Amino acid sequence: xxxxxxxxxxxxxxxxxxxxxxxxxxxxxxxxxxxxxxxxxxxxxxxxxxxxxxxxxxxxxxxxxxxxxxxxxxxxxxxxxxxxxxxxxxxxxxxxxxxxxxxxxxxxxxxxxxxxxxxxxxxxxxxxxxxxxxxxxxxxxxxxxxxxxxxxxxxxxxxxxxxxxxxxxxxxxxxxxxxxxxxxxxxxxxxxxxxxxxxxxxxxxxxxxxxxxxxxx
Amino acid sequence: xxxxxxxxxxxxxxxxxxxxxxxxxxxxxxxxxxxxxxxxxxxxxxxxxxxxxxxxxxxxxxxxxxxxxxxxxxxxxxxxxxxxxxxxxxxxxxxxxxxxxxxxxxxxxxxxxxxxxxxxxxxxxxxxxxxxxxxxxxxxxxxxxxxxxxxxxxxxxxxxxxxxxxxxxxxxxxxxxxxxxxxxxxxxxxxxxxxxxxxxxxxxxxxxxxxxxxxxxxxxxxxxxxxxxxxxxxxxxxxxxxxxxxxxxxxxxxxxxxxxxxxxx
Numbered sequence: 401x402x403x404x405x406x407x408x409x410x411x412x413x414x415x416x417x418x419x420x421x422x423x424x425x426x427x428x429x430x431x432x433x434x435x436x437x438x439x440x441x442x443x444x445x446x447x448x449x450x451x452x453x454x455x456x457x458x459x460x461x462x463x464x465x466x467x468x469x470x471x472x473x474x475x476x477x478x479x480x481x482x483x484x485x486x487x488x489x490x491x492x493x494x495x496x497x498x499x500x501x502x503x504x505x506x507x508x509x510x511x512x513x514x515x516x517x518x519x520x521x522x523x524x525x526x527x528x529x530x531x532x533x534x535x536x537x538x539x540x541x542x543x544x545x546x547x548x549x550x551x552x553x554x555x556x557x558x559x560x561x562x563x564x565x566x567x568x569x570x571x572x573x574x575x576x577x578x579x580x581x582x583x584x585x586x587x588x589x590x591x592x593x594x595x596x597x598x599x600x601x602x603x604x605x606x607x608x609x610x611x612x613x614x615x616x617x
Numbered sequence: 618x619x620x621x622x623x624x625x626x627x628x629x630x631x632x633x634x635x636x637x638x639x640x641x642x643x644x645x646x647x648x649x650x651x652x653x654x655x656x657x658x659x660x661x662x663x664x665x666x667x668x669x670x671x672x673x674x675x676x677x678x679x680x681x682x683x684x685x686x687x688x689x690x691x692x693x694x695x696x697x698x699x700x701x702x703x704x705x706x707x708x709x710x711x712x713x714x715x716x717x718x719x720x721x722x723x724x725x726x727x728x729x730x731x732x733x734x735x736x737x738x739x740x741x742x743x744x745x746x747x748x749x750x751x752x753x754x755x756x757x758x759x760x761x762x763x764x765x766x767x768x769x770x771x772x773x774x775x776x777x778x779x780x781x782x783x784x785x786x787x788x789x790x791x792x793x794x795x796x797x798x799x800x801x802x803x804x805x806x807x808x809x810x811x812x813x814x815x816x817x818x819x820x821x822x823x824x825x826x827x828x829x830x831x832x833x834x835x836x837x838x839x840x841x842x843x844x845x846x847x848x849x850x851x852x853x854x855x856x857x858x859x860x861x862x863x864x865x866x867x868x869x870x871x872x873x874x875x876x877x878x879x880x881x882x
Contacts, residue, residue, distance in 0.1 A: 563771040617788030
């Protein structure tokens with residue numbers, strides 16, 4: 401139910417859904433401008449570039465996951481509610497993932513073609529992004545929960561959670577690069593899946609504890 | 618009936634004895650004093666060990682047959698890296714203790730450990746770069762262990778920054794505790810990085826079981842330096858904790874008394 405509320409809130413503000421996508425498109429356009437339009441060069445950096453853009457857009461949006469509900473006090477009500485906070489937090493982060501990560505994963509083939517990524521690797525890119533951004537949403541939630549009560553949380557949250565994003569980035573790009581070079585990407589995707597299950601099990605616990613601290617402070 | 622009260626009191630008493638150490642740990646003046654008396658002998662021992670280890674390692678060991686004299690930086694690099702990792706455990710465990718038992722002194726220890734760990738991590742990275750230039754021919758390499766040590770530095774800095782961002786210091790302590798526990802995920806990755814990924818950084822030469830890959834004439838000063846760095850970490854931790862305690866408790870009677878005593882001397 402909470403998931404439906406978050407999703408319908410997001411749908412009523414389509415600009416919020418659109419922003420990460422536009423951000424994604426603009427940054428993709430920056431790469432050919434910055435390093436020149438030679439297609440081999442672009443193809444070489446495409447896996448890393450797309451992953452880093454996905455990482456940044458997840459980072460930028462995760463700051464606001466709890467922000468508005470913290471400001472109007474509904475987060476405090478949620479903490480008092482009888483439902484386990486673990487599930488509520490999971491619903492928030494799941495909604496965040498659907499409107500940013502999953503959506504990015506679904507439109508990423510377009511950007512992959514713009515950056516000349518070989519067609520054989522596109523399927524792996526979508527799957528790795530879908531799995532990886534879910535981990536990013538769950539980890540980002542921890543940072544968002546810890547900084548939601550602070551006035552100047554924006555810069556801090558990147559310092560807190562970017563180091564934790566790194567393993568996802570490593571295996572995400574490794575999967576796509578493996579697919580580009582024709583070797584099996586399965587092991588890397590399996591590692592991403594393992595990270596996801598770890599993040600689902602432990603991430604919301606840390607996020608819930610962080611929210612309690614931020615509300616108390 | 619009296620005997621029953623007696624028994625109950627006795628139980629209470631036993632309970633009190635069992636927990637009195639734990640309760641004393643929660644008392645700032647007691648901790649301040651005990652840290653002071655530990656420092657009184659640990660600090661000279663640390664300085665002696667550092668001096669002896671440095672002189673022994675840097676001047677009196679034979680040069681490596683392949684690396685010449687440049688290998689000697691190992692006597693700074695390895696101890697600082699080892700203790701930087703151990704320091705993260707200290708910080709995270711102190712954080713967990715302060716979260717679970719709401720123990721203020723654990724909070725003090727966690728806050729005190731973060732800047733020391735960051736400094737040690739920086740020293741490890743810096744000395745590694747100095748050694749890498751003549752040996753590997755590069756200052757920096759995006760190797761698994763070097764990168765993960767860099768992440769460790771960011772984790773330490775993140776804890777320091779998060780602590781400073783909160784106005785409410787009690788909430789700051791708990792938030793940092795959660796952050797340091799989450800960051801724990803990285804520590805086994807750093808330890809194992811040289812075994813999991815085939816990388817430029819060599820695997821650990823010192824092994825607890827079996828033959829070490831390092832000659833004993835080089836090993837002993839290295840072990841002494843590792844011990845000395847652990848002691849140095851402890852000294853810095855205790856000194857930081859004492860400073861933090863005095864700052865936090867600056868309005869209480871015992872700190873005022875302390876200041877007066879110092880003024881009288």
